[in-house]
Amino acid sequence: MAKLTPERRLVPQPPTVAEREPLRPVAAVAAADPAAARVPDASALAGRLSALAGDPAAKINAVVIDAVTRRPLFQQRADRPATPASTTKLATSVAALAALGPGHRITTRVVRGAGNGVVLVGGGDPTLTALPPRPEGEHRGLPGAASLTELARRTAAALKAAGTTRVRVDYDDSAYTGPRTAPGWKPNYLPDGEVAPVSALTVDEGRTAPDDPTVKTRVADPPAAAVATFARLLTREGVRARPGRRAPHREDAARLAQVQSPPLSALVERLMSASDNDIAEAVARQVAIGKGAPASFTGAAAAVRAALDGLGVGEGVSVSDGSGLSTRNRITPLALARIAALAAAPERPGLRAAVTGMPVAGFSGTLATRYLTSDSQAAAGMVHAKTGTLNGVSTLAGIARDAEGRLLAFAFMMGDGKGHADPAVLDRLATAMATCGC
Numbered sequence: 370m371a372k373l374t375p376e377r378r379l380v381p382q383p384p385t386v387a388e389r390e391p392l393r394p395v396a397a398v399a400a401a402d403p404a405a406a407r408v409p410d411a412s413a414l415a416g417r418l419s420a421l422a423g424d425p426a427a428k429i430n431a432v433v434i435d436a437v438t439r440r441p442l443f444q445q446r447a448d449r450p451a452t453p454a455s456t457t458k459l460a461t462s463v464a465a466l467a468a469l470g471p472g473h474r475i476t477t478r479v480v481r482g483a484g485n486g487v488v489l490v491g492g493g494d495p496t497l498t499a500l501p502p503r504p505e506g507e508h509r510g511l512p513g514a515a516s517l518t519e520l521a522r523r524t525a526a527a528l529k530a531a532g533t534t535r536v537r538v539d540y541d542d543s544a545y546t547g548p549r550t551a552p553g554w555k556p557n558y559l560p561d562g563e564v565a566p567v568s569a570l571t572v573d574e575g576r577t578a579p580d581d582p583t584v585k586t587r588v589a590d591p592p593a594a595a596v597a598t599f600a601r602l603l604t605r606e607g608v609r610a611r612p613g614r615r616a617p618h619r620e621d622a623a624r625l626a627q628v629q630s631p632p633l634s635a636l637v638e639r640l641m642s643a644s645d646n647d648i649a650e651a652v653a654r655q656v657a658i659g660k661g662a663p664a665s666f667t668g669a670a671a672a673v674r675a676a677l678d679g680l681g682v683g684e685g686v687s688v689s690d691g692s693g694l695s696t697r698n699r700i701t702p703l704a705l706a707r708i709a710a711l712a713a714a715p716e717r718p719g720l721r722a723a724v725t726g727m728p729v730a731g732f733s734g735t736l737a738t739r740y741l742t743s744d745s746q747a748a749a750g751m752v753h754a755k756t757g758t759l760n761g762v763s764t765l766a767g768i769a770r771d772a773e774g775r776l777l778a779f780a781f782m783m784g785d786g787k788g789h790a791d792p793a794v795l796d797r798l799a800t801a802m803a804t805c806g807c
Contacts (some may be wrong), residue, residue, distance in 0.1 A: 406774035411442045413807035418443050429783045432702040436710040436776040450699035451782040454757030455644045456766040457693030462637040462723040464676035465652045469659045471634035479524045480622035486537040488618040491570025494630040495651035513631040523626035525606035535609045539616035540596040544569035547665030553695030562586050564646040570595050574647040634722035641726030642734035646692040653691025682707045705766040705780035727753040748800035763790035772806025
């Protein structure tokens with residue numbers, strides 16, 4: 370087979386802002402026979418990558434493995450745990466898909482409460498929104514997001530049919546337990562809007578101005594804000610409602626209405642592409658609920674690790690949250706690469722959303738504005754990877770085909786949180802890998 374040099378490739382031109390997000394060339398990662406192309410020569414590949422990764426000041430832990438055989442082709446401190454930042458979301462996503470299945474949905478309910486009351490019961494749906502649908506039927510870019518307005522409409526119809534026109538709305542957010550912030554979260558995360566306080570009942574991810582993407586601030590008490598919004602919506606639908614208090618619902622209470630989230634596969638694609646911290650934390654807790662564990666940060670972390678252990682890829686994973694915001698998280702490059710390879714395996718179609726959700730170099734998600742310069746453009750459209758960024762940390766983990774068409778899985782992890790970590794260095798590593806054809 371003739372080797373393809375970078376000059377002979379069809380290199381995409383830098384896309385416009387309008388073009389980037391809709392383009393997701395996922396066909397490049399779903400070959401009919403991923404073992405058809407030959408495995409790269411490990412020494413030749415290492416020669417390329419060592420020159421870029423060998424700078425001691427860069428503090429890079431790295432690995433490239435053959436996605437089919439899982440055999441390492443390049444290793445540099447590959448078995449040493451490093452801060453994964455948002456590449457943690459890859460582990461969270463694969464664990465959730467395996468534990469719950471891609472069709473899993475999260476339900477938000479309204480049931481009869483005590484006296485003249487109803488209870489809004491949160492199930493942990495991170496997509497629940499009070500925004501009107503966009504013309505294309507999406508809320509914040511996610512098709513099929515659960516609508517609090519529709520829940521109010523259905524609830525009002527059920528109440529009026531029973532002759533009830535005035536209610537108190539209590540709420541139950543007990544599906545989640547424990548603190549609302551994780552060990553290792555920095556104090557500025559909530560004030561800066563990086564994530565909302567984690568709760569089983571949140572509307573529009575707790576955003577104070579959900580219709581304005583430039584405003585990142587979040588409400589201090591998401592469940593209280595959600596029930597206040599729901600009471601207003603009920604009143605608009607002809608049932609006079611006032612917000613009540615936190616109150617557990619009875620398991621045998623009459624159900625008035627419910628709405629459901631998009632399937633887990635869509636949640637995973639969204640959290641991977643946009644690096645959505647709120648969805649990631651919700652998905653991690655869904656793993657805990659599915660396994661009968663406490664839906665807390667500790668319970669979710671243990672459940673995610675148990676799910677990965679069940680897949681044979683849990684070694685080297687130690688996390689304190691589902692999003693990667695925690696500075697206490699530690700994952701080895703080898704663990705991330707093995708998880709990425711497993712998600713891309715043809716015999717694991719249930720995990721595929723973790724791959725189709727990966728940002729694509731130069732085209733979509735958090736890689737839309739990367740791989741557009743001369744030293745990395747040759748890999749645009751070729752690298753599918755989850756990014757990770759914290760102060761002094763930059764990470765990249767995913768899959769790519771080399772110039773011969775062989776599917777490789779990789780993880781590049783830079784920085785110790787103390788100095789500057791330039792993601793362009795990782796992009797150059799991924800480009801050298803993808804264009805090798807060694």
